[in-house]
Amino acid sequence: MKDHVHERLGFREIDEHGNTAPAVSPHAPEPADPERKRLSINPFIVALWVLDVGLAWFGLWALATAAGAMMGPAPGESAQVNFMILSNAPYALLAALLITAALLFWHAVQWQKKRPTR
Numbered sequence: 001m002k003d004h005v006h007e008r009l010g011f012r013e014i015d016e017h018g019n020t021a022p023a024v025s026p027h028a029p030e031p032a033d034p035e036r037k038r039l040s041i042n043p044f045i046v047a048l049w050v051l052d053v054g055l056a057w058f059g060l061w062a063l064a065t066a067a068g069a070m071m072g073p074a075p076g077e078s079a080q081v082n083f084m085i086l087s088n089a090p091y092a093l094l095a096a097l098l099i100t101a102a103l104l105f106w107h108a109v110q111w112q113k114k115r116p117t118r
Contacts, residue, residue, distance in 0.1 A: 045103065052099040059093035062086065 014020055066086035069079075 045106070048099060048103055052096050052103065055092045055099070056096035059089045059096060062089035062092065 062085045066082050066089065069082040
């Protein structure tokens, strides 16, 4: 025997302003909200990739410039600037290599989190 008066009874929640939320019926659960598609790009990871590419480009450019200066200095270039560039190029390339390895490791961990475990 169904009683229509009691079927409409449900729990109501009240927010901090005293407004009531819609009634929740145990027989008819609320429909699930459709999941919103959000862009899953982390801006910090994008910034690290940009920094990585910049460091790699600077390191390769510095090595090529300094190696070219060893063959004979171009007009307007000083030996001190070439020395500073050449002394910083290996560190820039090492930093680019370490950042690349760290980012690839981070991407591998994120990929494994999305895959079900067996």
